[in-house]
Amino acid sequence: MTTTTTTGHDAPETPAAAPATTVPRVVATPVPPQHLRTLGGVTRADVLEVGGAALSSVATGFLLFGRLTPLAGPFGQVVVTFVLFVVAYGFLVSLREDRPGVVNKVMTVLLGAAAFVAFAALATVIVFTLLKGRQALLRSNFYLDDMSEAGPLDPLSRGGIRHAIVGTLVIISLAGLFTVPLGIVCAVFINETRSRLAGTVRTVVDAMTALPSIVAGLFIFALFILILGFPRSGLAAAIAVSVMMLPIIIRSADVVLRIVPGNLREASAALGAPQWRTVWHVVLPTAKSGLATAVILGIARGVGETAPVLLVSGSTAAFNANPNENPMMSLPLMTYEFVRAPQRELQIRGFATAAVLMVLVLVLFVVARIVGGRGAGQLTRRQARRRVARSARDLVRIEARPQEVPA
Amino acid sequence: MTAATTTVPIAAPLEPDVPRTVRSRRDRGDRIFHAGTLTSGLLVLAVMLGVGLFLGIKAVDALEVAGFGFLTTAGWETFTGDFGIASVMIGTAIIALVAVFIAIPVSFGTSLFIAEIAPPRMRSWLVAVVDLMAAVPSIVYGVWGVYFLQEPVVGLARWTSRWFGWIPIFRVDGYDHGDPLASASVFTSSTFLAGIVVAMMVIPIQASIMREVFSQVPAGEREGAYALGATRWGMIRIVSIPFGRGGIIGGTMLGLGRALGETIAVILIISPRFDINFHVLEVGGNSVSALIGNRFGEASGFELSALMAAGLALFVVTLAVNFAASAVVARSRSGAESEV
Numbered sequence: 001m002t003t004t005t006t007t008g009h010d011a012p013e014t015p016a017a018a019p020a021t022t023v024p025r026v027v028a029t030p031v032p033p034q035h036l037r038t039l040g041g042v043t044r045a046d047v048l049e050v051g052g053a054a055l056s057s058v059a060t061g062f063l064l065f066g067r068l069t070p071l072a073g074p075f076g077q078v079v080v081t082f083v084l085f086v087v088a089y090g091f092l093v094s095l096r097e098d099r100p101g102v103v104n105k106v107m108t109v110l111l112g113a114a115a116f117v118a119f120a121a122l123a124t125v126i127v128f129t130l131l132k133g134r135q136a137l138l139r140s141n142f143y144l145d146d147m148s149e150a151g152p153l154d155p156l157s158r159g160g161i162r163h164a165i166v167g168t169l170v171i172i173s174l175a176g177l178f179t180v181p182l183g184i185v186c187a188v189f190i191n192e193t194r195s196r197l198a199g200t201v202r203t204v205v206d207a208m209t210a211l212p213s214i215v216a217g218l219f220i221f222a223l224f225i226l227i228l229g230f231p232r233s234g235l236a237a238a239i240a241v242s243v244m245m246l247p248i249i250i251r252s253a254d255v256v257l258r259i260v261p262g263n264l265r266e267a268s269a270a271l272g273a274p275q276w277r278t279v280w281h282v283v284l285p286t287a288k289s290g291l292a293t294a295v296i297l298g299i300a301r302g303v304g305e306t307a308p309v310l311l312v313s314g315s316t317a318a319f320n321a322n323p324n325e326n327p328m329m330s331l332p333l334m335t336y337e338f339v340r341a342p343q344r345e346l347q348i349r350g351f352a353t354a355a356v357l358m359v360l361v362l363v364l365f366v367v368a369r370i371v372g373g374r375g376a377g378q379l380t381r382r383q384a385r386r387r388v389a390r391s392a393r394d395l396v397r398i399e400a401r402p403q404e405v406p407a
Numbered sequence: 408m409t410a411a412t413t414t415v416p417i418a419a420p421l422e423p424d425v426p427r428t429v430r431s432r433r434d435r436g437d438r439i440f441h442a443g444t445l446t447s448g449l450l451v452l453a454v455m456l457g458v459g460l461f462l463g464i465k466a467v468d469a470l471e472v473a474g475f476g477f478l479t480t481a482g483w484e485t486f487t488g489d490f491g492i493a494s495v496m497i498g499t500a501i502i503a504l505v506a507v508f509i510a511i512p513v514s515f516g517t518s519l520f521i522a523e524i525a526p527p528r529m530r531s532w533l534v535a536v537v538d539l540m541a542a543v544p545s546i547v548y549g550v551w552g553v554y555f556l557q558e559p560v561v562g563l564a565r566w567t568s569r570w571f572g573w574i575p576i577f578r579v580d581g582y583d584h585g586d587p588l589a590s591a592s593v594f595t596s597s598t599f600l601a602g603i604v605v606a607m608m609v610i611p612i613q614a615s616i617m618r619e620v621f622s623q624v625p626a627g628e629r630e631g632a633y634a635l636g637a638t639r640w641g642m643i644r645i646v647s648i649p650f651g652r653g654g655i656i657g658g659t660m661l662g663l664g665r666a667l668g669e670t671i672a673v674i675l676i677i678s679p680r681f682d683i684n685f686h687v688l689e690v691g692g693n694s695v696s697a698l699i700g701n702r703f704g705e706a707s708g709f710e711l712s713a714l715m716a717a718g719l720a721l722f723v724v725t726l727a728v729n730f731a732a733s734a735v736v737a738r739s740r741s742g743a744e745s746e747v
Contacts, residue, residue, distance in 0.1 A: 037638060075559045076566070104638035108524060114516020115525075115533070118610055122540050125551045125607070132554070186451045189444035201448045204455050207729040210661060211458070211722075212668025214696045218718040219458040222465040226711075243454060250451065274433070276440035297542060304544020307670040307696070311703055332546040336671060339550050351554075354547045361542050369535055 037101075049092045049105075057085035082113065126358065133352030142352060147317040152343050161353050163319040164334035167234060168360075170323050171313075171330055172303050174238035175245055179302075180295050183249035184284075190250070191257040192279050202254065208247035216243040217308030225312065232314045234328030240308035249298035256290030257283065289371055296368035300361045306332035331357040459722060466716035468709060477716060482681050483698065485710040492717050494683045498598070498693040499721070502673060503666035505602025505687055510609040510662055515655070517610070518617035523643055534618070541611035549672030552604035557595060560603065564594040564688040579689045596678040598692035604676060605669045609662035616661060616736070620654025621647050657736030664728045668721065670696035695721040 061081035065073075086109060093105045135156060136142045142160040150159025190198045190205075220240035224230050260283050268278040284291070314327035315337055331353055338350025379387065433441065470477060472488050480491025521533045568579040582593045624647050632642040648655070673694050679701060680691035699714050706714055 037633075037636065073559075073562050075562055100638050100641055104640040107640040107643075111516040111520045111524060114513050115520035118513050118517045118540065118614070119533075119536055121607060122536065122543070124555065125543060125547060128551055128555045129547060182447055182450065185444055185447040189448040193441060193444055195441075195445060195448070197445070197448055197452075201452055203730075203733065204452060206733045207726055208455050210664035210668060210725055210729050212670065212696055212725055214670040214699050215458065215462070215668065215718050215722045215725075218699065218715060219461055222461040222715060223457065226465060227461070243458070246451065246454065274437045274440075276436045279440070297538065300542040304542075304546065306544070306546050307700060310671075310700060332544055332671070335546050335550065336675070339553070339675070351550065354544075354550050357544055358547050361544060362539070365535075365539055365542055 045096065049089060053085050053089035053092055056088045057081050060084050086110070129351055129355045129358055133348060133350075133355040136349050136352035137355055142349070146319045148319070150317075152341060152346055154345065156345055156348060159349075161329075161331070161334055161349070161356065163316070164329040164331045164353065165356070166319065166321055167328040168303060168330040168332075168357075170321060171234050171238045171241060171309070171328065172299060174235065174323060175241040175302050176295075176299055178239065178242040179245045179249055179298065183246055183295075183298070184253055184291060186246075186250050187253035187257055188279055188283075190254050192275070192283065205247045205250045205254075209251050211244060211247065212307075213244045213305050214307040214311070216240050217311035219243060220308065221312050231325050232312060232327055233325050234313055234320070234323030237309045237313035237328060237330070238323065240312050241302045241305055244305060244308060245298050245302040248301055249294060252294035252297060253291055256287045256294055259290075260286045292371040293368045296364050296371070300364045300368070303361060303364070304332055304357060306330075306336055309333045310336070331360070459719070462715050462719040462722060465712055466719050467712070469713035469716045472709075473713070473716070477720075481683055483702075483713075485713050490713055492695060492720050494681050495693045495695045495698045495717065496720065496724070497683050499667055499695045499724075501685065501687060502598055502601050502605060502669075502677075502692065502694055503663055505599060506605035506609050506666040507659060507663050509603055509606040510613055510666075511659060513606070514610045514613035514617060514658070514662070517614045518621055519643060519647070521614075522618050522621035523639065523647065534615075537611050537614050537618070540607070541615070545608055545669060545672045546675075548604050548607050549675035552600060552672060552676050556600060556603060560597075560600045561591050561594045564597065564599060565591060568594075568688050576685055576687055578686050580686070593690050594688060596676060596690050598677065598684070598687040598689075601673050601676045601692065601694075602687070604672045605666045608669060608672070609666050612665055613658040613662040616658030617651065617654055620651040620658075624650045653736055653738065657732045660728055660732030660735065664725050664732060667725050667728065668696060669694075670700050673697045674700045 058081055061077055061084060064080060065077045086106060089109060090102055090106045094102045097105070130137070139156060139160075141157060143165065144162055145158070145160035146163040147159045147161070148163075186201065186205075189195065190202045217240045220236055220243060224236050224239065225232060230236060264282050264286060265278055268282045269275075273281070309328075309330045310333055313330070313333075315333055316327040316329055320326050320328050335350050335353040335357060338346050338353055341347060341350070469485075469490075473480070473490060476489075477491045479493050480489060481494035483490045483495075517537065521530055521537070525533055564579075565582075565584075567577050568582065569584045571577045572579065579593060582591075583589050628646045628650070629642060632646045637645065674697045677692045677694070677697060678690060679693045679697060681693065684692060695717050699718055702710065702714060
């Protein structure tokens with residue numbers, strides 16, 4: 001029997017007669033009082049700390065910029081104010097909390113600031129484009145005319161971007177026509193069939209999602225225009241955009257199909273459905289909203305692509321709704337041409353065109369959120385009600401059937 | 408105990424058990440289904456392999472003339488046969504690296520904020536905003552960069568070069584900080600500005616991948632950290648970040664892949680030059696995609712072939728980066744459940 005003692009003087013005398021385990025006496029060291037950490041929720045002290053730090057940092061910032069030091073510039077002031085805020089906040093928190101608590105609070109602020117920077121930048125992109133283009137955006141001729149009659153020095157009351165709007169719609173419709181069926185079928189191939197090729201296709205598609213759009217444009221230029229001898233046209237642009245959109249759609253559709261619960265497939269197979277019926281009646285309907293989102297987001301990416309259109313369609317000032325021949329304009333390419341021009345009127349048109357393009361993307365995006373935004377198999381209230389009603393009808397139908405007597 | 412006994416005949420030695428072979432026979436519908444999906448898979452594969460193939464076919468002319476020098480020549484004089492991608496490829500890499508360096512802290516913070524800090528009701532909205540950021544066309548970012556960001560960035564660049572000019576990459580030649588009338592145009596159209604704008608397109612890609620892995624952190628490990636008295640940041644540091652390491656690295660590299668290929672925003676911003684320029688704050692830079700976009704309009708015959716070769720090089724590089732990124736994401740523990 002070994003006895004470990006921590007302190008010498010109170011070593012217990014072990015009586016040899018009774019072989020019992022002896023536990024060394026532990027000297028109680030004073031334990032600091034423990035308290036529960038509050039992990040969530042906002043207390044009044046939290047608000048006061050943030051508010052106080054913000055007030056002091058903003059005030060110090062104004063004092064430094066313009067009063068005490070020769071520092072200047074709004075950008076620098078924002079940065080200095082933020083640094084001051086973090087320091088002041090850290091100090092205030094340290095009055096109440098221990099070190100891990102202070103680090104926690106300061107890191108939370110820094111993470112929040114990173115998110116704020118990203119979202120603020122996006123907000124300035126949207127607001128800036130709309131503001132700069134507002135002069136042209138409010139005129140009806142901007143949407144109803146093309147640029148064939150308008151010279152570079154003409155006022156905003158002449159000329160517009162009808163040809164670019166129509167061109168974009170034609171190109172993206174064709175691209176959607178090519179990529180959506182192929183993309184979804186390919187996602188089904190990757191996910192539902194146990195083909196040995198599926199893994200390879202998935203790897204290649206994954207790597208291709210970042211295919212530079214200009215490379216897609218070059219590829220279609222090489223194949224379609226140089227080798228096959230087709231003219232530059234809206235169709236070629238649509239195919240180039242398709243090459244770029246296809247991996248994006250396949251990949252996001254693949255992700256959506258992957259989260260369809262496996263037991264739904266098994267239930268369908270157990271009821272004797274062949275695989276194509278399982279896919280058509282179980283897997284695809286379950287993933288419907290997610291697939292719609294995948295498709296719409298892919299289209300939104302395709303709408304904004306400039307480089308392939310620049311290469312294989314070329315620009316024009318004239319209206320052209322025929323994708324088979326002659327150059328076809330698109331909104332991003334139109335923006336590119338306008339903003340590179342030195343004339344102020346053309347630049348304003350450029351901002352307005354960018355704004356139209358962005359609004360188009362925003363609309364697509366909002367539609368995607370309304371249609372999708374739900375996980376596979378999650379129903380809206382109306383869908384759930386409809387399904388319950390159908391199930392009740394099924395029950396009536398089944399009960400009305402003549403009962404077979406088991407042999 | 409009775410005398411009556413039953414005699415059991417000795418059984419014939421049993422055949423060894425053989426597993427039954429299960430064969431699924433497909434009906435006609437399934438055969439069509441399998442053939443159809445396989446065709447689509449092959450078609451997609453063919454398109455993707457075709458990109459490399461046809462660029463290669465068209466690039467042969469130029470590559471034969473340039474030979475190995477294509478990789479080491481900095482200039483772009485196609486008429487004299489003295490051209491190569493050394494400067495544009497390095498320019499592409501510098502822009503992409505600047506973009507990724509700017510994007511990493513922002514996307515890292517954004518993804519952790521969404522996954523760990525934001526209240527659940529806010530979360531789906533923030534995710535939507537990040538998705539929206541990815542959907543904004545790159546031309547819009549480019550316009551924003553040239554007309555909105557140029558001015559503050561010039562100020563920032565001037566300040567940085569003044570105080571940190573001793574670091575080689577921040578050095579700017581041809582600007583005298585003592586001279587109040589010195590033109591600031593040496594700070595415009597720089598690699599730095601292009602990098603910031605490309606970062607705007609990289610951030611959503613990185614943020615969404617990182618957020619995805621952070622949201623998969625097993626609840627058990629999370630609660631374990633809390634039970635041991637960790638603060639929220641403590642939990643993030645010892646559980647979320649190690650768990651999501653593969654996603655962080657992979658997401659960063661996927662962002663890099665996107666940054667390498669960005670075209671139109673870079674064309675709008677940068678003023679092209681054909682020497683290797685490491686000074687990111689200084690005017691001018693170049694990238695492969697900007698070179699193609701700028702020269703494509705006037706190009707014909709031989710120069711076209713040279714541009715195809717440049718495109719092929721860009722294609723190979725982005726593909727390599729992406730394959731590496733997918734491998735990192737796939738091999739990481741992210742997405743695996745912890746054993747409880």
